Amino acid sequence: MNFTRWSARLPGTQRRAAARNDRGSVPAARGEYGKEAEGPDPSADGTPAAPGAGAKRGRGAAPALPSLEALSVREILGGLPALVALVYGPEHRVAYVNDAYAAAFGDRPTGVPAADAMPELTEIGLLPLMDQVLRSGKPRTVKSRRIKDNGSYTVTCTPTGTSEGGGVLIHAADVTDHADAAERLRASERRHQETAVTLQRSLLPQELEQPDDLRVAATYQPGGTDAAVGGDWYDVITLGAGRTALVIGDVMGRGVRAAAVMGQLRTAVRAYARLDLPPHEVLQLLDGLASEIDASQIATCVYAVHDPNEGRLVYASAGHLPILVRAEDGTVERAAEPTGPPLGTGGWIHTSGTIGLPPGSTAVLYTDGLVERRSQDIDEGVADLAAALSGAKGSPQVVCDRLLRSMGVTAEHDDDVAVLVLQHPARTGSRAELFHNAALDLLGGVEAAPRARAFASGVLASWRFSPDLHDLGVLATSELVANSLQHGTPPMRLRLRRTDRRLIIEVTDGDDHLPRRRRAEPADEAGRGISIVATIASSWGSRRTPGGGKAVWCEFALPR
Numbered sequence: 001m002n003f004t005r006w007s008a009r010l011p012g013t014q015r016r017a018a019a020r021n022d023r024g025s026v027p028a029a030r031g032e033y034g035k036e037a038e039g040p041d042p043s044a045d046g047t048p049a050a051p052g053a054g055a056k057r058g059r060g061a062a063p064a065l066p067s068l069e070a071l072s073v074r075e076i077l078g079g080l081p082a083l084v085a086l087v088y089g090p091e092h093r094v095a096y097v098n099d100a101y102a103a104a105f106g107d108r109p110t111g112v113p114a115a116d117a118m119p120e121l122t123e124i125g126l127l128p129l130m131d132q133v134l135r136s137g138k139p140r141t142v143k144s145r146r147i148k149d150n151g152s153y154t155v156t157c158t159p160t161g162t163s164e165g166g167g168v169l170i171h172a173a174d175v176t177d178h179a180d181a182a183e184r185l186r187a188s189e190r191r192h193q194e195t196a197v198t199l200q201r202s203l204l205p206q207e208l209e210q211p212d213d214l215r216v217a218a219t220y221q222p223g224g225t226d227a228a229v230g231g232d233w234y235d236v237i238t239l240g241a242g243r244t245a246l247v248i249g250d251v252m253g254r255g256v257r258a259a260a261v262m263g264q265l266r267t268a269v270r271a272y273a274r275l276d277l278p279p280h281e282v283l284q285l286l287d288g289l290a291s292e293i294d295a296s297q298i299a300t301c302v303y304a305v306h307d308p309n310e311g312r313l314v315y316a317s318a319g320h321l322p323i324l325v326r327a328e329d330g331t332v333e334r335a336a337e338p339t340g341p342p343l344g345t346g347g348w349i350h351t352s353g354t355i356g357l358p359p360g361s362t363a364v365l366y367t368d369g370l371v372e373r374r375s376q377d378i379d380e381g382v383a384d385l386a387a388a389l390s391g392a393k394g395s396p397q398v399v400c401d402r403l404l405r406s407m408g409v410t411a412e413h414d415d416d417v418a419v420l421v422l423q424h425p426a427r428t429g430s431r432a433e434l435f436h437n438a439a440l441d442l443l444g445g446v447e448a449a450p451r452a453r454a455f456a457s458g459v460l461a462s463w464r465f466s467p468d469l470h471d472l473g474v475l476a477t478s479e480l481v482a483n484s485l486q487h488g489t490p491p492m493r494l495r496l497r498r499t500d501r502r503l504i505i506e507v508t509d510g511d512d513h514l515p516r517r518r519r520a521e522p523a524d525e526a527g528r529g530i531s532i533v534a535t536i537a538s539s540w541g542s543r544r545t546p547g548g549g550k551a552v553w554c555e556f557a558l559p560r
Contacts, residue, residue, distance in 0.1 A: 083153070083174070086160070087114050088167035092130055094118065095167065104150060104174075120147050121170075126155060130168045133157045137166075144179045151176030196256050197222050200231075203263035209236045211244040212499035213308040213435075217396030218420045219404065223254075223369075223413060230416035231258035231299065232367045233266050237273045240541045241504050241553040242308045242497060245273045248365040248420050249301035249320065252342075261297045265290060265343070269303065276543035279303045279316035280350040283340070287318065290344035299343045302365055306357060306422070309437070309495070313363065316352045318343045321368060321378075324386055328360030328426065332386040360426035362399060364389055369415035370407055381407075396421040434500040436463060442492035442507075444485065452481040452494050456505070459496050465503070469556060472536050473503060476554050479529040480507040483515060483552065491549075498558075502538070506553035514542045514550055 077084050078098045085108070086096040092114040102108070108117050114127065121127055124145035133140050139158040146152045153172040160167040200222070208216050218234045231251025238244055247269050251262045268289050272282045282303050290299055302323060304315035315323060315335065319342035323335040335355045340348045357363055364385070371381030388406035392399045399421045409417050427435060438459045442448045456477040460470045477494065484492050488509030497504040517530045534540050537554035544550050 083170075083172035085114075085118070085170040085172075086167060087130070087170065088160075089165050090131075090134065091115075092127065092168065101172075120150065123147055124153070124155070126157070126170075130157055130170075133159050133168050134166050137161065144175055144182075146179065152179035196259060199256060200259040200262070203259060203266060204233055205235055209238050209244075211236070211238055211242070211306075212501050213242060213424065214244055214306060215396050215423045215425060216246075216421070217400050218418070219397075219400045221404070221409060221411075221413065221417045223415050230254050230369070231262035231297075232369065232416040232418035233262045234365070234418050234420045235266055235269060236420075236422075237270055239273065239276055239305070239543075240539060240555065241506050241551070242499065243276075244306045246304045246306065246313075246365060246420060246422060247273075247301065248367065248418060249299055249343075250367040250369075250416075250418070251297055251299040253297060257294075258297070261290075261294055261299070264293050265299060265301070269301075276541065278352055278546070279305055279314055280352040283316045283318050283343070283350045287343045287346060287348070287350070291346055295344065297344060300368075301343055304365070306424075309497070311358050311424075312354050312356050314352055314354050316340075316350050318350065321366060321371065321382060323355060324364045324382075324389055325355055325357060326362045326364075326389050326392070327358070330390045332390050334382070334386065357424050359424050362389070362392075362396075362421065362423045364399075364403065365420040365422075366403075367416065367418045369413070369417040370403070370409065370419060372415065396423050399423075431500075434498070436498045437495070438497075439493060439495045442481065442484075442494060444490055444492065448485055448492070449478065449481055453478050455494065456496060460503075463498055466559075469503070469558075472556060473505060476505050476533050476537055476556075477507075479533050480505060480552055480554065483507075483529045484509045487511065487513065487515065488550070500558075502558055503556040504553060505555075506551055508545060508549055508551045510547075510549040512544050512548055512550050514544065515552060 077096070080098060081100055083101040083104055084096075084098040085094065085101050087093060088095050094108050094110050094112055094114055094117050096110070097108045105118070105120050114121055114130075121130075124142070124147055126142070126145075129140050129142060137159050139156060141154065141156045143154045144152050145155060152175050154175050155170060155172045158169045158171065160169050201220070204220055205218075208218055210216060216236050218236075220232060220234070223230065231249075231253065233247075233249050233251075235247040236244065237247070247266075249262070249265060249269075251258045251265065265286065268286060269282065272285050275282075277285075283301065286301065286303075290297070299318075300320040301318045302315060302320040304313045304323065306313055313323065313325075313335075317335075317339040319339065322339075325333045325335070327333070333355065335353065337353065340350045355363075366385070368378065371385050372378050373381055385403065385407060388403055389399075392402045392406070394402070400419050403419060403421075404417070438455075440452065440455045442452060453474055456474050457470070460473045465473065473496075477496075481492075481494060484507045488511040490510055492507065492509045495504075495506045495508070497506070515530050517534055519531075530540070533554050538557045540552075540554040542550055542552045
């Protein structure tokens with residue numbers, strides 16, 4: 001079947017136009033587009049012609065409109081810059097391709113099935129679509145399909161029915177420039193997303209500090225690829241004397257700006273933590289700083305401190321979600337008030353609360369991306385997390401992963417998620433032998449110092465330390481006790497503690513004046529105690545205690 005025979009099957013004006021095209025019998029016309037209408041000439045004296053009469057084409061005269069039947073289908077299709085092909089029958093045999101199609105893919109033999117003669121259609125998966133067009137009689141379009149080495153095309157398949165069968169008119173518009181521009185835009189967005197995520201990850205701890213008495217793990221997952229990164233962060237800070245600060249927070253908003261504010265707040269938290277202040281005082285300082293950094297950015301935060309001697313978490317919250325603690329038997333407790341407003345609001349006096357963390361328990365700190373869903377109240381999300389935590393066992397990292405799975409957090413999640421899990425392990429057997437505590441109440445008087453030295457000597461000997469470490473420990477104890485007796489007030493207490501990695505010596509008293517290291521002049525009779533301790537110990541520090549006194553401590557690293 002040639003083009004003439006196929007066009008004879010077309011209905012209406014398509015058949016008549018195709019017939020004229022096949023005969024080459026376009027009506028003669030003196031005008032530019034079609035036959036000029038006949039009519040009387042205008043009069044010599046300039047009298048216009050009768051209404052409706054044709055006018056001879058003169059200078060500035062508009063040409064007559066062409067008749068649709070007078071147009072050549074072949075010439076129109078052949079002159080289109082778009083790619084056009086015509087196929088017919090259930091095998092989609094090739095009837096016609098225009099010049100643009102031949103220039104793009106080469107000449108195509110007529111009468112041959114498109115599956116054999118037009119491999120480019122197979123490459124973009126167009127043959128099944130053409131079958132659908134024939135069956136349904138409705139046009140179909142596929143957008144921006146890439147053909148190897150030939151660019152991208154948007155293809156429309158239009159049914160052309162006849163009395164004997166059906167065909168498909170294929171119209172392909174070259175959208176390579178648009179597709180390349182869209183791909184460049186997507187690549188730019190991916191780079192921006194990767195830059196923001198890299199920035200945020202670089203502002204988070206690269207490696208969590210691992211305290212002696214806790215096992216800690218954390219995970220951060222940014223929002224899906226269509227979401228900008230947020231300001232979620234977490235941190236673990238060892239304070240000395242076995243105490244550990246744990247922080248999690250969330251800067252409202254998204255993007256690089258939120259991540260930058262988050263980085264400033266995290267740095268500030270670490271600086272304030274070194275002051276060893278109570279949690280509510282740390283948040284009070286952070287609240288003022290947040291409003292100075294950016295008054296339009298609001299952040300939530302939980303700051304908690306774990307003391308192994310007390311077996312609990314002391315915490316303060318600035319508008320953040322409650323800490324959850326799972327006991328060894330699987331019951332989950334939710335930290336109660338106090339909770340103040342978010343950071344940056346100002347005008348609020350934060351307070352501290354406590355929640356137990358006995359051996360064998362697990363605590364979870366998290367951001368709202370873990371529990372907040374559009375379809376439910378956030379309290380329901382916290383209840384779901386508590387239920388998931390009650391059955392989550394294993395190491396802290398395993399618990400993190402299980403909580404993410406239980407709460408349905410995937411790579412396509414639409415919000416950032418940060419989770420911090422800490423466990424206070426219950427140690428038994430040989431492991432428990434590496435952790436010891438010993439304490440002595442000091443009543444004051446001239447016998448207090450020798451009594452403290454004798455107590456420390458006996459305890460350190462029972463813990464089987466080397467002679468050098470034994471002597472250094474006794475010397476540090478003597479200096480700390482002497483400093484407390486001279487500058488402190490009762491009650492006084494000496495505590496020695498060993499872990500698997502360090503020896504800790506701590507003296508508490510009732511005076512809240514914190515000592516400082518200073519250079520003693522040769523003639524001075526005092527002022528050398530803290531300098532001696534700082535010289536012989538791995539680290540030392542002091543802090544105010546909740547009862548109004550102070551604690552002065554030092555640490556010695558144990559050999560591996």
